[in-house]
Amino acid sequence: MKPQRQRENREKIWLALEIGNSRLHWALFLGETLYSAWDTDYLPESVIQHLAEYQTLDDLLEKIFLPSQQAESLTKTLPLCPLLLASVVPSQTAIWQTYPNTCVITLDQIPLTGVYPTLGIDRALALWGAGKAWGFPMLVIDAGTALTFTAADANQCLLGGAILPGLGLQFATLGQKTGQLPLVEMHNIASLVPRFGLNTTEAIQSGVIYTLIAGIKDFIEAWWHLCPDGKIAIKGGDRTLFLNYLQALYPEIAARLIMESNLIFWGMREIVINGG
Ligand SMILES: Nc1ncnc2c1ncn2[C@@H]1O[C@H](COP(=O)(O)OP(=O)(O)O)[C@@H](O)[C@H]1O
Ligand SMILES: CC(C)(COP(=O)(O)O)[C@@H](O)C(=O)NCCC(=O)O
Ligand SMILES: [K+]
Numbered sequence: 001m002k003p004q005r006q007r008e009n010r011e012k013i014w015l016a017l018e019i020g021n022s023r024l025h026w027a028l029f030l031g032e033t034l035y036s037a038w039d040t041d042y043l044p045e046s047v048i049q050h051l052a053e054y055q056t057l058d059d060l061l062e063k064i065f066l067p068s069q070q071a072e073s074l075t076k077t078l079p080l081c082p083l084l085l086a087s088v089v090p091s092q093t094a095i096w097q098t099y100p101n102t103c104v105i106t107l108d109q110i111p112l113t114g115v116y117p118t119l120g121i122d123r124a125l126a127l128w129g130a131g132k133a134w135g136f137p138m139l140v141i142d143a144g145t146a147l148t149f150t151a152a153d154a155n156q157c158l159l160g161g162a163i164l165p166g167l168g169l170q171f172a173t174l175g176q177k178t179g180q181l182p183l184v185e186m187h188n189i190a191s192l193v194p195r196f197g198l199n200t201t202e203a204i205q206s207g208v209i210y211t212l213i214a215g216i217k218d219f220i221e222a223w224w225h226l227c228p229d230g231k232i233a234i235k236g237g238d239r240t241l242f243l244n245y246l247q248a249l250y251p252e253i254a255a256r257l258i259m260e261s262n263l264i265f266w267g268m269r270e271i272v273i274n275g276g
C-alpha cells in the first residue's frame with residue numbers, strides 16, 4: 001500500500017467520464033496511468049449535485065460506484081478531483097457541469113483534420129486514441145447503443161464513417177414498434193444462434209445478428225480495399241459478442257481486429273498529456 005500512496009502524492013489524480021447513450025464509462029488516472037476503468041448506469045441528478053462536497057477521493061468514488069477493493073489505497077487525497085468529460089448526451093452534459101471541476105472535451109481539442117461539426121466526440125476521441133496507440137490509417141468500430149464506423153487516413157484526416165442502430169436497439173425497436181413481436185433479451189446469443197430460426201425469438205436473433213455481422217464484414221472489406229494495411233479497433237458494450245461471431249464465421253477478419261474497451265480514455269489521455 002505504501003508505494004501506491006507515495007505514487008499518488010506525486011502524480012495528479014483525475015477522473016475521465018464518457019457519457020454514452022446507454023450508460024456512463026469511467027476511468028481513474030494517476031498521471032498518465034489508467035488505474036481503473038468501469039461502467040455504471042446514469043446517476044440521479046441529486047447525487048451529482050452533491051459530489052463536490054465529498055472531502056476524500058474514496059467518498060467520491062463510492063458515490064460513482066468504483067468497486068471499492070480497487071480504490072482501497074486512494075484515501076485522503078484531493079477534494080474536487082478533476083473530471084474530464086466527453087458526452088454525446090447533451091442533457092447529461094448539462095447535469096455533470098454542476099460538478100465544479102468539470103472540463104468538457106470539445107471537437108476542436110482533437111487534432112484530427114477534416115472533421116465535420118456534428119461528429120460525435122466519442123467517435124473522434126476513440127479514433128484519435130486508437131490511431132495514437134496503434135497507428136493510422138485506423139478504422140474504429142464502436143459496438144455501443146449505436147453501431148458506428150469511423151475512419152481516418154495515414155495523415156490523421158477523417159475519412160468518415162457510418163451510423164446504424166446497435167444490437168440492443170435493433171431488438172428493442174422490433175419489440176416496441178410491432179404488434180406481436182416479443183422483446184428479445186440479450187442472453188442466449190453469446191454462441192452462434194441458428195441461421196434459420198424455427199420460432200419467433202430465434203428468427204429475430206438470426207435476422208439481427210447475421211445481418212449485423214454481414215454489415216460489419218462488408219465495411220471491413222471496403223476499408224481494406226481503401227487502405228490494405230489499415231488497422232481496425234473494436235470497442236463498445238457488444239464488442240465481445242461481435243468478435244465471437246466474427247471468429248466463428250470469418251476467423252481471418254477476427255484475427256486482424258484489435259479489441260480495446262478503453263479507446264476513448266487513450267484519446268482523453270493524449271489530450272491531457274500532449275494537448276492532443
Ligand atoms: N451492463 C450493461 N448495461 C447496458 N448495456 C450493456 C451492458 N452490458 C453489455 N451491454 C451492451 O452494450 C451495448 C451498449 O454499449 P455501450 O458501449 O455500453 O453503450 P454507450 O457507450 O452507447 O452507452 C448494449 O447494446 C448492450 O447490449
Ligand atoms: C452516433 C452516436 C449516437 C453514438 O453514440 P453511442 O452509441 O456510443 O452512445 C454519437 O456518436 C453521436 O451522437 N454522434 C453525432 C453524429 C455523428 O457522429 O455524426
Ligand atoms: K460510445
